[in-house]
Amino acid sequence: MNNLKQKIFKSLSFIDIYTILMLCIYIITDIILFSKVDIALNLLIINVVIIFVIIIIAIQTYSKKLNTWQLVLRKFYLMPVILYIYNQIFYYIKVVNPILRDKELANIDKLIFGISPSYFLNNFANPILTEYLQLTYFLFYFYPVIIGADLILQNKKKELYNYAGLIFFSFYFSYILYFLIPAIGPRFYLHDFAKNSIELPGLFLSEIMRGFINAGGGILPGQTNPSQFVNADCFPSGHTMMTMITMIIAFRYNSRIKWVVAILGSSLIFSTVYLRYHYVVDLVAGAFFCIIALYLEPKLKAFLLKLGLSEK
Numbered sequence: 001m002n003n004l005k006q007k008i009f010k011s012l013s014f015i016d017i018y019t020i021l022m023l024c025i026y027i028i029t030d031i032i033l034f035s036k037v038d039i040a041l042n043l044l045i046i047n048v049v050i051i052f053v054i055i056i057i058a059i060q061t062y063s064k065k066l067n068t069w070q071l072v073l074r075k076f077y078l079m080p081v082i083l084y085i086y087n088q089i090f091y092y093i094k095v096v097n098p099i100l101r102d103k104e105l106a107n108i109d110k111l112i113f114g115i116s117p118s119y120f121l122n123n124f125a126n127p128i129l130t131e132y133l134q135l136t137y138f139l140f141y142f143y144p145v146i147i148g149a150d151l152i153l154q155n156k157k158k159e160l161y162n163y164a165g166l167i168f169f170s171f172y173f174s175y176i177l178y179f180l181i182p183a184i185g186p187r188f189y190l191h192d193f194a195k196n197s198i199e200l201p202g203l204f205l206s207e208i209m210r211g212f213i214n215a216g217g218g219i220l221p222g223q224t225n226p227s228q229f230v231n232a233d234c235f236p237s238g239h240t241m242m243t244m245i246t247m248i249i250a251f252r253y254n255s256r257i258k259w260v261v262a263i264l265g266s267s268l269i270f271s272t273v274y275l276r277y278h279y280v281v282d283l284v285a286g287a288f289f290c291i292i293a294l295y296l297e298p299k300l301k302a303f304l305l306k307l308g309l310s311e312k
Contacts, residue, residue, distance in 0.1 A: 010308065011058040014165035014301060019078050020054060022085055022172040023047045029092055036095045043088060050081060076145055076164065082171050083141075083216065089175060090218050090231045093182050101181045102189035105235060105279045118186040118276045122199065125274075131202040133271035136264050138209040140239055143246045143261060150255050159253045165301060170245050170293040174238040177289060182232035187276035193226055196276060237278045240269050240286030245293065 012020075030037065030044040037043070061074055110116055144167045151160040187193050197207055211221065217233070219226040243265040250258035272278040 008055055008059065011061075012055070013058065013074075014161070014304065015078055015168040016054050016058050017304060018165065018168045018172055019081060019085075020051050022175070023051050025176075026085070026088055026092075029096075033092065033095050037091050039091065043091065046084075050084075054078070076148055078168065079141065079145065082168070085172070086175060086233075087216075087218065087231070089178055089233060090229070093179055093232050097179055097182050100183055100189075100232060101235070102183045102185070105181070105183055105281050106186070106189060108281045109279045112280070116186065116190055117273050117280050118190060121274045125200055127201050127203050127206075130200050130275075131204065131206050133267060133274055134202055134206040134209050136267040137239070137271045137275060137277070138213060139264065140243070140268060143243065143265065146257065147246055147250055147255055147261065150257055151253060154256070156253060163249050163253065166245065166249065166293070166297050167242070169297040169300065170242055170290075171238070173293050173296070174236065174241050174286075174289065175233075177236055178231075178233045178238075181235040183234040183279075183282075184227055184230050184232050185234040185277050185282075186273075186279060188227045188230065191276055200275065234278055235282050236285030236289050237269075237272055237282040238286065239272050239277070240283045241290045241293070243268050244287060244290040248290075248294070 027044060027047050030040045030047065034040045034044075057077075106116060113120070144163075148160055148164060151157075151163060183189075187196055191199070197210065200206075214220075214226075214230075217231050218229045220229075223229060247258075247262050247265045249255075250261045255261065269283060272283060273280055
């Protein structure tokens with residue numbers, strides 16, 4: 001039995017460990033809130049199954065020599081699980097911390113700038129700018145994979161391992177932070193959500209991209225009272241936090257597309273306010289917790305290495 005446990009632990013990567021830890025947090029939450037979350041049993045079963053699948057894949061691939069793209073896939077195949085874990089937030093936050101803090105966040109912005117920034121930026125709105133910014137926002141989940149692929153193509157395997165672990169840790173860290181100050185953002189609190197497409201029209205793809213983003217956040221087409229279904233995930237801005245981490249790593253590891261990522265990433269961060277997804281204070285918090293994540297993840301990794309996890 002001890003040999004089996006040791007084999008399992010050594011076969012797991014850092015992203016596997018971080019994902020399993022996050023799923024265990026959710027499993028404990030499922031059990032504690034079992035009578036208060038309608039689909040607690042379903043979530044509990046799925047979370048347990050995902051853990052077993054991760055362990056099986058880790059054992060099956062541990063001793064095999066993977067080619068370039070198999071290696072990239074091995075490091076990033078859990079990206080869909082990130083989305084699944086993200087969407088569970090809706091069920092937990094409304095029970096754990098149901099009071100939205102949009103009023104306080106909006107007031108902080110207004111105190112600093114004298115006006116709500118999303119109202120101010122509306123004066124400069126035009127379809128071309130909206131189309132570009134909506135695209136940069138929509139590509140959020142693609143930036144980490146693109147950087148990862150570039151690192152592996154440069155044969156920077158150790159850098160890829162470090163980067164993948166940091167990305168997954170930071171995503172899960174941001175999800176935990178959402179529980180502290182839940183908010184749904186300016187597009188609901190300060191503006192009429194139903195008029196966003198009218199007041200911020202794009203050119204060709206903006207509406208399609210908005211639809212995908214809305215669906216990812218819990219809002220389905222034609223849904224009445226969407227503010228009751230959207231994930232309360234505004235503070236801190238995960239888009240800012242994760243994009244800053246991606247940009248920092250792109251320069252730290254001298255990615256060949258670092259300047260492209262810098263331009264698109266900076267545009268994405270600006271878009272979070274322009275497109276009414278976030279208050280400026282969310283962005284400041286996202287930047288702060290980006291620094292915290294960059295500090296904490298290597299500490300956790302060093303601790304796991306001492307326990308016997310293989311650095312691979």
